[in-house]
Amino acid sequence: MNTIIQKPDLILASQSPRRKYLLEQAGLTFKVIPSCFDEDSVKLTDPSNYVKILAKAKAGDIAEKYPESWVIGADTIVVINNTILGKPDSKDEAGEMLRQLSGQIHQVFTGYAVCCNALGRIFAESIKTDVQFKKLTEEEIKWYINTKEPFDKAGAYAIQGLGTFLVKSINGSYTNVVGLPVCEIIEILIKEEVIGLNYEK
Numbered sequence: 001m002n003t004i005i006q007k008p009d010l011i012l013a014s015q016s017p018r019r020k021y022l023l024e025q026a027g028l029t030f031k032v033i034p035s036c037f038d039e040d041s042v043k044l045t046d047p048s049n050y051v052k053i054l055a056k057a058k059a060g061d062i063a064e065k066y067p068e069s070w071v072i073g074a075d076t077i078v079v080i081n082n083t084i085l086g087k088p089d090s091k092d093e094a095g096e097m098l099r100q101l102s103g104q105i106h107q108v109f110t111g112y113a114v115c116c117n118a119l120g121r122i123f124a125e126s127i128k129t130d131v132q133f134k135k136l137t138e139e140e141i142k143w144y145i146n147t148k149e150p151f152d153k154a155g156a157y158a159i160q161g162l163g164t165f166l167v168k169s170i171n172g173s174y175t176n177v178v179g180l181p182v183c184e185i186i187e188i189l190i191k192e193e194v195i196g197l198n199y200e201k
């Protein structure tokens with residue numbers, strides 16, 4: 001059978017079930033140790049830089065405690081007309097976000113960091129995906145909010161969930177919208193020999 005060989009310990013420094021699912025789907029074995037880094041302590045800069053700083057801080061926090069392991073951290077935000085949308089705190093806020101996104105193209109930025117302290121290696125980048133929403137009716141917005149899906153998601157929607165009906169098209173990485181650009185992360189792990197592809201002869 002073709003398998004993935006994994007050498008050192010790999011840690012996902014995230015509480016996000018979506019990020020865990022994406023890495024599992026890619027065949028990786030890893031521990032989940034969420035970072036307690038206070039995201040509010042970072043000043044908002046330009047979106048691309050902001051998510052990269054947060055991803056580095058989350059990964060760095062856990063890498064300090066597990067210096068021999070490779071650690072992955074990430075952060076996702078939604079940006080529309082220069083406004084950053086994080087996770088909504090209330091039904092009203094979720095409604096406001098969805099009304100802003102309705103019928104428009106917005107950007108999803110995910111910053112990621114992959115590091116190993118003992119080896120002094122760190123890779124950090126951010127990736128942008130354009131997402132076009134369909135025009136939403138008030139009834140659709142109300143229905144979607146009542147599913148409760150918007151509440152732990154940047155921009156108040158989940159492209160991978162019931163929110164799939166909101167999205168007309170995307171330009172760029174799909175997994176980046178869900179919360180982790182898997183292609184880029186696997187590329188780093190292969191290059192750094194954290195994982196290897198094992199072929200059956």
Ligand SMILES: Cc1cn([C@H]2C[C@H](O)[C@@H](COP(=O)(O)OP(=O)(O)OP(=O)(O)O)O2)c(=O)[nH]c1=O
Pocket residue numbers: 013014015016017018019034035058074075076077078087108152153154155157158159160177178179
């Ligand atoms: C836009 C969008 C976001 N999201 C999610 C991904 C992230 O989990 C969340 C953004 O919040 P983040 O602050 O990036 O991550 P998190 O708090 O869930 O986890 P941690 O900080 O521990 O890594 O929004 C979706 O699941 N689907 C989507 O379509």
